[in-house]
Amino acid sequence: MNKRSATIRDVAREAGVSVASVSRALNGQSNVTEATRERVRAAAAQLGYVPHVGARNLSLARSGAIGVVLPDLHGEFFSEVLRGLDRGASAHGFQLLLSNMHVDSELSAAAIGAMNGRVDGLVVMAPHLPPNLLAAMLPPNVPAVVVNPVGEVPPAAQIVRVDNVAAARAMTEHLIDIGKRHIVHLRGPRGNIESDLRERGYRDAIAAAGLTARVLEGDFTEEGGIAAARTLIADRQGADGVFAANDLMAIGVVPTLRDAGLNVPEDIAVGGFDDTPLARLVTPALTTMRIEMVDLGLDVINRLVRLMESREPDAPYLRLPALVVRQTTGAAHA
Amino acid sequence: MNKRSATIRDVAREAGVSVASVSRALNGQSNVTEATRERVRAAAAQLGYVPHVGARNLSLARSGAIGVVLPDLHGEFFSEVLRGLDRGASAHGFQLLLSNMHVDSELSAAAIGAMNGRVDGLVVMAPHLPPNLLAAMLPPNVPAVVVNPVGEVPPAAQIVRVDNVAAARAMTEHLIDIGKRHIVHLRGPRGNIESDLRERGYRDAIAAAGLTARVLEGDFTEEGGIAAARTLIADRQGADGVFAANDLMAIGVVPTLRDAGLNVPEDIAVGGFDDTPLARLVTPALTTMRIEMVDLGLDVINRLVRLMESREPDAPYLRLPALVVRQTTGAAHA
DNA sequence: TTCCCAATTGTAACCGGTTACACAGGTCCG
DNA sequence: CGGACCTGTGTAACCGGTTACAATTGGGAA
Secondary structure: OOOOOOOHHHHHHHHOOOHHHHHHHHOOOOOOOHHHHHHHHHHHHHHOOOOOHHHHHHHHOOOOEEEEEEOOOOOHHHHHHHHHHHHHHHHOOOEEEEEEOOOOHHHHHHHHHOOHHHOOEEEEEOOOOOOOHHHHHOOOOOOEEEEOOOOOOOOOOEEEEEOHHHHHHHHHHHHHHOOOOOEEEEOOOOOOHHHHHHHHHHHHHHHHOOOOOEEEOOOOOHHHHHHHHHHHHHHOOOOOEEEEOOHHHHHHHHHHHHHOOOOOOOOOEEEOOEOOHHHHHEOOOOEEEEOOHHHHHHHHHHHHHHHHHHOOOOOOEEEOOEEEOOOOOOOOOO | OOOOOOOHHHHHHHHOOOHHHHHHHHOOOOOOOHHHHHHHHHHHHHHOOOOOHHHHHHHHOOOOEEEEEEOOOOOHHHHHHHHHHHHHHHHOOOEEEEEEOOOOHHHHHHHHHOOHHHOOEEEEEOOOOOOOHHHHHOOOOOOEEEEOOOOOOOOOOEEEEEOHHHHHHHHHHHHHHOOOOOEEEEOOOOOOHHHHHHHHHHHHHHHHOOOOOEEEOOOOOHHHHHHHHHHHHHHOOOOOEEEEOOHHHHHHHHHHHHHOOOOOOOOOEEEOOEOOHHHHHEOOOOEEEEOOHHHHHHHHHHHHHHHHHHOOOOOOEEEOOEEEOOOOOOOOOO
């Protein structure tokens, strides 16, 4: 219960050796007598010495941590990705330093800055960052992986993308395949790049099939889904399919439609996006595009680790979500 | 694109002032001429200087980070709590340094050690840590909040507990109240303190009501729930209620029972624990004990911040989960 | 004009580690 | 027996910031 933690000099004094020997002894270097090493160990134990990692990092110029910048943790998507990041980091012996990116870009820059001397690499997921800003705020000498960047990216950064356009197209085509002709897209919030890409994929597929597009504004929340479903019920323009830009909205849509007496999928089929753990468990189970989020996180870390070693980013890495057909577009359920 | 990041001395040289002035200028101290400050700002911008936070931490002896030690991120529970922690940390201007506690206690100790000079406070959630070990591995001078500790806790640490016993009792009593008499408990994994406490609450309530207890082994996974339900279906000992020690298992139990032709809740009622986001959304919606997980996380951070300031832990703080009655023990659903 | 004081600025010590280099002592060799 | 070499250890510089304290400067008071 000392007031101040013991430092390496305290241990050196206690053991009657120099700080260099203490450092060598405790870090398992070979050039120390077993006798000295033992004496140092004893002194360290005696004083309850725990190395000050921050100081060590400073002299070694490496921290054993990876910085993660996320828009927020609210919503399944980032929680799941974080799981993967965490697993990957653990596997490589890194810790994760988390920082929330606020909508305020001023603060975001500060948050990234606050990681500068503390992490060996950076993972940035910022689907709503104003283009060019990202490049400006990334510290120049920290290897970084950016996931689904919207604008310019510094050439030194590794890019990982989820192919939102192709995935959205696939979902839309699936709805068309099962015979739907009046498919409405419930998009995500404005200013979120992924929302835009998914809408683009939807429009592509609709246009290619010679149908007419109809897009409702959404916000990625369950409430948004409920509101959208109400709109559809009220106006009765004969929609027979809904492609929601994420699962949460789809999960709001389905029960609202059913409460209004519409059968899903017979009267209206519904597709989501993300394949959050929820999607499989709700009734009726939700058809969705599976992004292997945990895998994505793992992969991001692996690529970051590679980048930290080579300093040479690979070509952008593209992941294509897979269509998972369940009850909301499939056979009637029990 | 310099090879090495600019340091404060580079900026000082560029601006033609001393390092002290640079530090003062950039940190907004008052004793600097506006002219100097401007010159420093220009030089910093010119060189793309970003302060090295690790170095700053070392001299200030504070890091602006809170260490979080979790058993793993797998499972809704910790994800949700982490969300709360994250929100709280953000609000207080802290970042979160995450570390997974492995089952291997050797490694866990290392993980905690690896936080020593890098965090201002520690949050430890270790429902499966061998008693006394925790006390040994917590660095003596770092304020810590431990959540649901199992054994001895250093007197300097703040304790936050979820009253698992009372909550499990409440759920069991609820099942009794709705008329069930053969209530089986599906417990969590051995070696997890929360599993033990929930079982104890169940046994208390069963004993108080003069009924007979029956406990099945579980593992907190959906598959475990499915397996347990199969057991119940197979042996037909007339169970009319199941209290699963977490939602995930309950979510495995319910559809398995229904697939076997049993009505939930009429033939067998099912209760879960945690109120994960899933619980409300599955069909039939799950009756469960709500732990406000996000709130819990927030609260933990608030208490930690208070502890960091006062160095005086408050009395252990007890949270009591609330019973949320939904369809699996309530009225038949649509 | 001279002295004093406040406002700025610079120098250098410090945070707690790591490690290049110097040095002491012993071994082995010619 | 002297020198080359190897091993173990200590000294002190360094990582990149902050800040106590000293030094410098200019303005106002006496």
